[in-house]
Amino acid sequence: MIKARVTVTLKNGVLDPQGKAIEHALDALGFGGVGSVRQGKVFDIEVDSTDKAKVEADLNAMCDKLLANTVIENYAVEIA
Amino acid sequence: MKSAVVVLPGLNRDRDMIAALTKISGKAPVTVWQTDTEIPDVDLIAIPGGFSYGDYLRCGAIAARMPVMRAIADKAAKGVTVIGVCNGFQILVEAGMLPGALMRNASLKFVCREVKLQVTNANTAFTRGYKPNQIIRSPVAHHDGNYFADADTLARIEGEGQVVFRYAEGTNPNGSINDIAGIVNDRGNVLGLMPHPENLIEAAHGGSDGRALFESALGGSSRQPALAGA
Numbered sequence: 001m002i003k004a005r006v007t008v009t010l011k012n013g014v015l016d017p018q019g020k021a022i023e024h025a026l027d028a029l030g031f032g033g034v035g036s037v038r039q040g041k042v043f044d045i046e047v048d049s050t051d052k053a054k055v056e057a058d059l060n061a062m063c064d065k066l067l068a069n070t071v072i073e074n075y076a077v078e079i080a
Numbered sequence: 081m082k083s084a085v086v087v088l089p090g091l092n093r094d095r096d097m098i099a100a101l102t103k104i105s106g107k108a109p110v111t112v113w114q115t116d117t118e119i120p121d122v123d124l125i126a127i128p129g130g131f132s133y134g135d136y137l138r139c140g141a142i143a144a145r146m147p148v149m150r151a152i153a154d155k156a157a158k159g160v161t162v163i164g165v166c167n168g169f170q171i172l173v174e175a176g177m178l179p180g181a182l183m184r185n186a187s188l189k190f191v192c193r194e195v196k197l198q199v200t201n202a203n204t205a206f207t208r209g210y211k212p213n214q215i216i217r218s219p220v221a222h223h224d225g226n227y228f229a230d231a232d233t234l235a236r237i238e239g240e241g242q243v244v245f246r247y248a249e250g251t252n253p254n255g256s257i258n259d260i261a262g263i264v265n266d267r268g269n270v271l272g273l274m275p276h277p278e279n280l281i282e283a284a285h286g287g288s289d290g291r292a293l294f295e296s297a298l299g300g301s302s303r304q305p306a307l308a309g310a
Contacts, residue, residue, distance in 0.1 A: 065145075071229070
Protein backbone atom coordinates (compact mmCIF):
# COMPACT_ATOMS: atom_id res chain seq x y z
CA MET A 1 0.00 0.00 0.00
CA ILE A 2 1.37 3.39 -0.97
CA LYS A 3 0.14 6.40 0.95
CA ALA A 4 0.23 9.75 -0.72
CA ARG A 5 -0.76 13.29 0.08
CA VAL A 6 -1.92 15.64 -2.65
CA THR A 7 -1.99 19.35 -1.87
CA VAL A 8 -3.98 21.68 -4.09
CA THR A 9 -3.42 25.42 -3.78
CA LEU A 10 -4.65 28.47 -5.65
CA LYS A 11 -2.25 29.92 -8.19
CA ASN A 12 -0.65 33.27 -7.46
CA GLY A 13 -2.79 36.10 -8.70
CA VAL A 14 -6.06 34.22 -8.30
CA LEU A 15 -8.32 36.05 -5.88
CA ASP A 16 -9.12 33.98 -2.76
CA PRO A 17 -12.05 35.60 -0.94
CA GLN A 18 -12.28 32.69 1.51
CA GLY A 19 -8.62 33.07 2.45
CA LYS A 20 -9.25 36.79 2.86
CA ALA A 21 -12.19 36.13 5.21
CA ILE A 22 -10.07 33.73 7.29
CA GLU A 23 -7.30 36.33 7.43
CA HIS A 24 -9.76 38.91 8.80
CA ALA A 25 -11.14 36.39 11.33
CA LEU A 26 -7.62 35.64 12.59
CA ASP A 27 -7.05 39.34 12.98
CA ALA A 28 -10.34 39.61 14.91
CA LEU A 29 -9.09 36.86 17.25
CA GLY A 30 -6.14 39.02 18.09
CA PHE A 31 -3.49 37.26 16.01
CA GLY A 32 -1.65 40.32 14.79
CA GLY A 33 0.83 40.22 11.98
CA VAL A 34 -0.94 37.69 9.74
CA GLY A 35 0.04 39.04 6.36
CA SER A 36 -1.93 36.71 4.13
CA VAL A 37 -3.96 33.49 4.17
CA ARG A 38 -4.51 31.31 1.10
CA GLN A 39 -6.93 28.40 1.45
CA GLY A 40 -6.24 25.07 -0.24
CA LYS A 41 -7.19 21.40 -0.13
CA VAL A 42 -5.43 18.24 1.04
CA PHE A 43 -6.23 14.74 -0.24
CA ASP A 44 -4.80 11.68 1.55
CA ILE A 45 -4.90 8.85 -0.96
CA GLU A 46 -4.01 5.20 -0.48
CA VAL A 47 -3.16 3.18 -3.56
CA ASP A 48 -2.92 -0.59 -3.55
CA SER A 49 0.43 -0.95 -5.30
CA THR A 50 4.15 -1.19 -4.61
CA ASP A 51 5.25 0.56 -7.79
CA LYS A 52 6.05 4.07 -6.59
CA ALA A 53 6.89 5.47 -10.02
CA LYS A 54 3.60 4.27 -11.51
CA VAL A 55 1.61 5.54 -8.53
CA GLU A 56 3.29 8.92 -8.76
CA ALA A 57 2.46 9.15 -12.46
CA ASP A 58 -1.14 8.10 -11.75
CA LEU A 59 -1.49 10.66 -8.97
CA ASN A 60 -0.28 13.42 -11.27
CA ALA A 61 -2.83 12.30 -13.85
CA MET A 62 -5.56 12.29 -11.15
CA CYS A 63 -4.67 15.89 -10.33
CA ASP A 64 -4.75 16.96 -13.97
CA LYS A 65 -8.03 15.20 -14.64
CA LEU A 66 -10.00 15.82 -11.46
CA LEU A 67 -8.40 16.81 -8.17
CA ALA A 68 -7.15 20.21 -9.34
CA ASN A 69 -8.60 22.73 -11.74
CA THR A 70 -5.36 23.75 -13.40
CA VAL A 71 -6.93 26.96 -14.69
CA ILE A 72 -6.79 28.32 -11.13
CA GLU A 73 -4.94 25.75 -9.01
CA ASN A 74 -1.48 24.21 -8.61
CA TYR A 75 -0.91 20.82 -7.04
CA ALA A 76 1.88 18.90 -5.33
CA VAL A 77 2.11 15.12 -4.90
CA GLU A 78 4.00 13.71 -1.94
CA ILE A 79 4.48 9.97 -1.44
CA ALA A 80 5.10 8.76 2.10
CA MET B 81 -36.86 22.64 -32.78
CA LYS B 82 -35.98 19.61 -30.72
CA SER B 83 -34.17 20.00 -27.43
CA ALA B 84 -32.67 17.91 -24.66
CA VAL B 85 -32.23 18.71 -20.98
CA VAL B 86 -29.55 17.05 -18.90
CA VAL B 87 -30.67 15.69 -15.55
CA LEU B 88 -28.05 14.99 -12.92
CA PRO B 89 -28.29 14.28 -9.18
CA GLY B 90 -28.39 17.58 -7.32
CA LEU B 91 -29.61 19.79 -10.15
CA ASN B 92 -32.73 21.68 -9.11
CA ARG B 93 -33.53 23.94 -12.06
CA ASP B 94 -34.16 21.11 -14.52
CA ARG B 95 -37.92 21.45 -14.27
CA ASP B 96 -37.71 25.20 -14.88
CA MET B 97 -35.63 24.54 -17.98
CA ILE B 98 -37.99 21.82 -19.21
CA ALA B 99 -41.00 24.12 -18.68
CA ALA B 100 -39.31 27.01 -20.50
CA LEU B 101 -38.24 24.89 -23.48
CA THR B 102 -41.65 23.25 -23.69
CA LYS B 103 -43.40 26.62 -23.76
CA ILE B 104 -41.02 28.20 -26.25
CA SER B 105 -40.52 25.29 -28.66
CA GLY B 106 -44.02 23.84 -28.27
CA LYS B 107 -42.50 20.45 -27.65
CA ALA B 108 -41.29 18.84 -24.45
CA PRO B 109 -37.51 18.33 -24.44
CA VAL B 110 -36.11 14.85 -24.05
CA THR B 111 -34.22 14.32 -20.82
CA VAL B 112 -30.80 12.71 -20.71
CA TRP B 113 -29.28 11.17 -17.62
CA GLN B 114 -25.73 11.33 -16.30
CA THR B 115 -24.85 7.83 -17.47
CA ASP B 116 -26.25 8.22 -21.00
CA THR B 117 -23.55 7.85 -23.60
CA GLU B 118 -25.69 8.87 -26.54
CA ILE B 119 -27.89 11.89 -27.01
CA PRO B 120 -30.80 11.89 -29.45
CA ASP B 121 -30.76 14.13 -32.51
CA VAL B 122 -31.66 17.57 -31.15
CA ASP B 123 -31.03 21.23 -32.04
CA LEU B 124 -30.28 22.36 -28.51
CA ILE B 125 -28.86 20.67 -25.40
CA ALA B 126 -29.44 22.50 -22.11
CA ILE B 127 -27.58 21.88 -18.85
CA PRO B 128 -29.66 23.45 -16.08
CA GLY B 129 -28.73 24.97 -12.75
CA GLY B 130 -28.53 23.47 -9.31
CA PHE B 131 -25.90 21.88 -7.14
CA SER B 132 -24.85 18.74 -8.99
CA TYR B 133 -23.18 16.24 -6.67
CA GLY B 134 -23.59 18.69 -3.80
CA ASP B 135 -20.91 20.96 -5.30
CA TYR B 136 -18.38 18.46 -3.90
CA LEU B 137 -14.72 19.10 -4.77
CA ARG B 138 -15.56 22.15 -6.94
CA CYS B 139 -18.86 23.30 -8.41
CA GLY B 140 -19.58 21.19 -11.47
CA ALA B 141 -16.35 19.17 -11.16
CA ILE B 142 -17.93 15.76 -10.65
CA ALA B 143 -20.73 16.27 -13.18
CA ALA B 144 -18.17 17.37 -15.77
CA ARG B 145 -16.57 13.89 -15.59
CA MET B 146 -19.81 11.92 -16.09
CA PRO B 147 -20.29 9.92 -19.32
CA VAL B 148 -23.07 12.23 -20.54
CA MET B 149 -20.58 15.08 -20.79
CA ARG B 150 -18.46 13.17 -23.29
CA ALA B 151 -21.59 12.67 -25.37
CA ILE B 152 -22.37 16.40 -25.13
CA ALA B 153 -18.81 17.31 -26.14
CA ASP B 154 -19.17 15.04 -29.20
CA LYS B 155 -22.43 16.75 -30.16
CA ALA B 156 -20.90 20.20 -29.65
CA ALA B 157 -17.98 19.22 -31.87
CA LYS B 158 -20.53 18.44 -34.58
CA GLY B 159 -22.02 21.92 -34.19
CA VAL B 160 -25.03 21.21 -31.98
CA THR B 161 -25.96 24.19 -29.82
CA VAL B 162 -25.31 23.75 -26.08
CA ILE B 163 -26.36 26.07 -23.28
CA GLY B 164 -25.32 25.77 -19.64
CA VAL B 165 -27.05 27.93 -17.06
CA CYS B 166 -25.58 28.56 -13.60
CA ASN B 167 -24.37 25.11 -12.43
CA GLY B 168 -24.54 24.19 -16.13
CA PHE B 169 -22.01 26.97 -16.85
CA GLN B 170 -19.80 25.67 -14.03
CA ILE B 171 -20.03 22.16 -15.51
CA LEU B 172 -19.07 23.42 -19.00
CA VAL B 173 -15.94 25.20 -17.72
CA GLU B 174 -14.98 22.18 -15.59
CA ALA B 175 -15.42 19.98 -18.66
CA GLY B 176 -13.06 22.24 -20.60
CA MET B 177 -15.78 23.13 -23.12
CA LEU B 178 -15.55 26.81 -22.15
CA PRO B 179 -12.45 28.72 -21.02
CA GLY B 180 -11.81 30.06 -17.52
CA ALA B 181 -13.19 29.09 -14.12
CA LEU B 182 -16.03 30.07 -11.80
CA MET B 183 -15.02 30.84 -8.26
CA ARG B 184 -16.68 31.72 -4.95
CA ASN B 185 -18.50 35.08 -5.08
CA ALA B 186 -16.19 37.87 -3.96
CA SER B 187 -18.74 38.79 -1.26
CA LEU B 188 -18.69 35.14 -0.02
CA LYS B 189 -22.49 35.42 -0.02
CA PHE B 190 -25.07 33.51 -2.00
CA VAL B 191 -26.79 36.06 -4.24
CA CYS B 192 -30.42 35.66 -5.26
CA ARG B 193 -31.78 38.71 -7.00
CA GLU B 194 -32.40 40.33 -10.33
CA VAL B 195 -29.55 41.89 -12.29
CA LYS B 196 -29.30 43.73 -15.57
CA LEU B 197 -27.32 42.21 -18.40
CA GLN B 198 -25.81 43.89 -21.40
CA VAL B 199 -25.85 41.86 -24.61
CA THR B 200 -22.25 42.54 -25.63
CA ASN B 201 -22.35 40.30 -28.71
CA ALA B 202 -25.72 40.09 -30.45
CA ASN B 203 -24.25 38.13 -33.34
CA THR B 204 -24.28 34.62 -31.88
CA ALA B 205 -26.65 31.68 -32.16
CA PHE B 206 -27.93 32.62 -28.70
CA THR B 207 -28.27 36.38 -28.91
CA ARG B 208 -29.38 37.19 -32.46
CA GLY B 209 -32.86 37.90 -31.04
CA TYR B 210 -31.46 40.84 -29.08
CA LYS B 211 -30.17 44.21 -30.23
CA PRO B 212 -26.45 44.95 -29.84
CA ASN B 213 -25.76 46.27 -26.34
CA GLN B 214 -29.40 45.81 -25.35
CA ILE B 215 -29.89 45.80 -21.58
CA ILE B 216 -32.09 42.94 -20.37
CA ARG B 217 -33.32 41.82 -16.97
CA SER B 218 -32.41 38.43 -15.56
CA PRO B 219 -32.54 36.69 -12.19
CA VAL B 220 -29.36 35.28 -10.65
CA ALA B 221 -29.06 32.75 -7.82
CA HIS B 222 -25.59 31.43 -7.07
CA HIS B 223 -22.70 31.21 -4.65
CA ASP B 224 -19.93 30.57 -7.15
CA GLY B 225 -20.37 32.82 -10.16
CA ASN B 226 -17.17 34.81 -9.97
CA TYR B 227 -15.72 34.31 -13.44
CA PHE B 228 -11.96 34.18 -13.70
CA ALA B 229 -9.58 33.66 -16.58
CA ASP B 230 -5.86 34.33 -16.87
CA ALA B 231 -4.76 37.47 -18.72
CA ASP B 232 -4.05 35.72 -22.03
CA THR B 233 -7.37 33.86 -22.05
CA LEU B 234 -9.24 37.00 -21.08
CA ALA B 235 -7.61 39.01 -23.87
CA ARG B 236 -8.47 36.25 -26.33
CA ILE B 237 -12.15 35.88 -25.41
CA GLU B 238 -12.62 39.65 -25.26
CA GLY B 239 -10.89 40.06 -28.62
CA GLU B 240 -12.89 37.30 -30.30
CA GLY B 241 -16.27 38.55 -29.11
CA GLN B 242 -16.79 35.51 -26.90
CA VAL B 243 -18.06 37.61 -24.01
CA VAL B 244 -21.76 37.59 -24.83
CA PHE B 245 -23.35 38.91 -21.64
CA ARG B 246 -21.94 41.35 -19.12
CA TYR B 247 -23.50 42.52 -15.87
CA ALA B 248 -24.65 46.05 -16.61
CA GLU B 249 -22.87 48.79 -14.74
CA GLY B 250 -23.31 48.57 -10.99
CA THR B 251 -25.05 45.19 -10.98
CA ASN B 252 -22.09 42.74 -10.89
CA PRO B 253 -23.30 40.39 -8.12
CA ASN B 254 -20.19 38.25 -7.71
CA GLY B 255 -16.96 40.07 -8.53
CA SER B 256 -16.64 38.51 -11.99
CA ILE B 257 -13.65 39.79 -13.92
CA ASN B 258 -14.67 42.40 -16.56
CA ASP B 259 -18.28 41.98 -15.32
CA ILE B 260 -18.52 38.77 -17.37
CA ALA B 261 -21.88 37.01 -17.01
CA GLY B 262 -21.83 34.70 -20.04
CA ILE B 263 -19.39 33.49 -22.68
CA VAL B 264 -19.39 31.31 -25.78
CA ASN B 265 -16.70 28.94 -27.02
CA ASP B 266 -14.50 29.88 -29.96
CA ARG B 267 -16.86 28.22 -32.40
CA GLY B 268 -19.83 30.08 -30.96
CA ASN B 269 -22.12 27.08 -30.41
CA VAL B 270 -21.61 26.55 -26.66
CA LEU B 271 -22.88 29.22 -24.25
CA GLY B 272 -22.45 29.33 -20.49
CA LEU B 273 -24.02 32.00 -18.29
CA MET B 274 -24.66 32.42 -14.59
CA PRO B 275 -28.03 34.24 -14.85
CA HIS B 276 -31.27 32.31 -15.31
CA PRO B 277 -33.00 33.43 -18.53
CA GLU B 278 -35.35 30.41 -18.24
CA ASN B 279 -36.93 32.11 -15.23
CA LEU B 280 -38.01 35.20 -17.18
CA ILE B 281 -39.91 34.00 -20.23
CA GLU B 282 -43.55 34.98 -19.68
CA ALA B 283 -45.83 37.49 -17.99
CA ALA B 284 -46.28 35.19 -14.98
CA HIS B 285 -42.54 35.55 -14.34
CA GLY B 286 -42.87 39.33 -14.36
CA GLY B 287 -41.18 39.68 -17.72
CA SER B 288 -39.94 37.82 -20.77
CA ASP B 289 -36.44 39.17 -21.42
CA GLY B 290 -35.00 35.64 -21.36
CA ARG B 291 -37.27 34.34 -24.07
CA ALA B 292 -35.30 35.63 -27.07
CA LEU B 293 -32.25 33.66 -25.94
CA PHE B 294 -34.06 30.34 -26.26
CA GLU B 295 -35.89 31.40 -29.42
CA SER B 296 -32.52 32.24 -30.96
CA ALA B 297 -30.87 29.04 -29.79
CA LEU B 298 -33.77 26.88 -30.92
CA GLY B 299 -33.50 28.33 -34.40
CA GLY B 300 -31.34 25.34 -35.32
CA SER B 301 -27.61 24.91 -35.64
CA SER B 302 -27.72 25.16 -39.45
CA ARG B 303 -28.70 28.82 -39.29
CA GLN B 304 -26.03 29.60 -36.79
CA PRO B 305 -23.91 32.55 -37.89
CA ALA B 306 -20.15 32.43 -37.59
CA LEU B 307 -18.88 34.02 -34.42
CA ALA B 308 -17.87 37.58 -35.17
CA GLY B 309 -16.33 40.24 -32.99
CA ALA B 310 -18.75 42.28 -30.91
